Structure formats: structure tokens, C-alpha cells
Amino acid sequence: MKLSNNENGVSEVVGAMFILLIIVVFLGGIQAYEVPKWNKELEKQAFDVVYQDFLDLGSDFEYSSLNNLPITSILHTGVRYPERFSLRNPGQGAYGSITTYPVKINISYNSNGTIINENYTSLGIIYELKGLSNFPKLVYEHGIVINDFGNWNYSDEVNNLITDNGIFIPFLNGVEAINSAEVETYNIFPVTQYFFTEGISTMNVTIETKYPELWANMLPVSSLPGSQYTVDNREIRITNISGFNLRNLSLPVTSSLSPNNIYSGTIRFTDTNTVIYAISNNITNDIVNNFTDYNSYVIDNSSCSFPGRYIWDIYQGCVNLPKSTSINKFIVQDIKMAGSQSNADFIFMVRDYKNNQFEVTISFNSSSNGDPTSMNVTQTKPLFGGCSPPLAGGQVNLTSCYIAANIDYPNVLKITHFDTNQILFAKFVIS
16 A cells, blocks of 8 residues: 555644634734734723823822922823733833923013013923824823824813913923833922012013914903903913002022922912912801811802902902992901900002002901900091991991992902901901
């Protein structure tokens, strides 16, 4: 018998080869189509996580600055592909790239007739996930997160560069570029040294941006009366901001910042709403019993309209009171003293853009439980105003005094003197 003519077992060999071929084709199909799909799904999940982390990072910058507290923020920068038996990944995973770019900020203000310019260089932050999928770049610029798709951009956030009571311009320093697929930790420190200007009459702000079209279409949620917001030549411009010769700017001091730390600061007015809050009526007793804990109850608000605003220190106040000719109510109430006091006073001023002024000193005497028993009111501006309302029902009604003050709109009210060791707080209700 010749072996060359022996066909025993041929079908089994051919069948085994066909099975092996099917397995190879199957594994090849999984390798070519399914593995990239699985990895892209992992990247999408990772991008969703980093997107939330990036939003939180922007919020942490503001939280650290506003609360003057260091804070730690984390960012999941990338994702590692899992090991797959008999299959190969195109690499270890997708990694995130963090880069920064400088953005210039110019503050020009008029103080006592002198034009002063302050220049800062803040940072924009770009995150990009580099892997198999195409995702937008995430950009943090001037307090908002932008989705950069290359040929178009959008943001779900709001423009808070202007608020009802002033400006709010974030300042960043010390963020370094990295490439990573790990969880990165950012230790954020607040800028603790600020320069406080004298009362300014007007100011202009110019802010550099990489996304002028987006900022042009994203108008501020509120505006300052008399000011203008424009975007031109890759610059955001906020002009004709009135300081009423009364408001003070808070400007970060950058010379002492360590190059090894991340710092977050804010350019804003020191008065009215920098650290000013309205306190709800239902927590008044808590404040009386433990006044040092008021920060746990406060609500950000710049209006003295109903239900009013509690005041407890110098530089506080509110903006955009009604004109004297349209006032309905100007009352100081809920006055609480630190026990028995005599001649405990505070002074406040209202000044409009025409430099009309209304200035009043109120001096209180109180009983042992801190309730006012008598007072003296002196109106120093306008002169000879004859303002002398009585203390009635524990409140001071200054409505008739303000009616005669000739205050126009826009304007600002500011506490210029406050005996903090004697007066706990008082509430202004103006409408």
C-alpha cells in the first residue's frame, strides 16, 4: 500500500484547519472591531468623569478665593485599558494633557483725578483626552468651562464677570502643564494679600480671551447701570463702571506668590458684596446667641429691598437704591446691641453717579438685653437736611430724609463707620 494514495484522516485535518481558520477570523474580527469599540467606551466613561472633575476644579478655584481657604481638588486625567487574554490593546490607555496659556487683564481706574493702570497675567487651562476617540478640549477661562470642538465652541455656564453690584474677575497663578493617565491632585491656595484702592470714580476692565465669539454671545446675566460690555479684537471690555467716589477695589498682590503653588484670587469691589450677605429672618436668634457663626447661615445678596439686608461691619451696604423721587421706604430696623451701650453709632453714605450725597450718623443707647432705648440722628449731607426721626417700635424711619436728598440712579449705599464692639447688627429695608 502506497502512503501517497492513502486518504484516511484527510477530512479530519481539513475540518481542524477550517475550525482553526474560523477561530483566527473570529479573534481577528474581535481584535479589529470590538477591542477598539470597548476601549472607546472606556474612554467615553473616563471623559464623563473628567468633565465633572474639570467643572469641580473651576468651582474649587472660586471657593478657595471667596472663602480664603486652601482646598484640594482632584482630576481623573485618563484611563488605562484592561488586559485582555489573547487580544492586544493599541497602547496602555488614553492619557490626559493639561496645558495653560496666559491671559492678560488690565484694570484702569480713576482715583482722585488720577488714572491708574494695574496689569495682571492670569491663566487659561486646557484639558485634552488623547486616545482612540475624538473629544472636545475642555477649557477653563475667566470662571467658565468651555467645550472646544475646534471649529465651534460652547459653554453651559453663565457669564458672571459682571454682577448686580460690581465685577467678579477670577485670577489664577501657578498651574503647570502635565501629561498623565493617573488621578492628579491640585492643592489650591487663596491669594491672601490684596491692595485696596481709595474710593474710585470710574473704572474700565480689559480681559484677553482665546474665545471672543463665545464671550460676545454670552452676555452677562446682570449688568451695572451705565456700564458697557463689548468683545472686540480678542478682548472682553467692560467700561464706564461707576465707583461713585466711594467704592474701593480689591486687587491681588502677586509679588509674594510662591512659584511652586497654585493660587486663586478675585478682582472685585471690597465693599457692598465682597463679603456681604443677607441673613434670613428665621436665624436672627442664632446670630444673637452665637454671632461668630454667622457665616454658616449667610446668603449672597446685594439688595436692600424687601426683606432687607443685615449689616454688621464697615464697608458693607447695597447698590442701586431707588431715586429719592421714587422712594417708598427707607427704614433701619431689627437693631441689636451688645448689651447695655451708650453712644454706639454707625455712619452710612449714599452717593450717586452725579456725586449727590446722603450721609447720616445714628447713635444708639440700649438696655441690658441689647434693645435700643433711645438714639440721636445727624444728617451731615446734604447740609441742613433737618433729619430727626424718632425711634419708634425699635426702628428708624429715614424715608422723609432720603426723599429730600436728591439722590439719582445708579447709586450705592456704604457703611463708613460701625462700632462693632457695641452694635451687633441692624437691617436696612429700602424700596
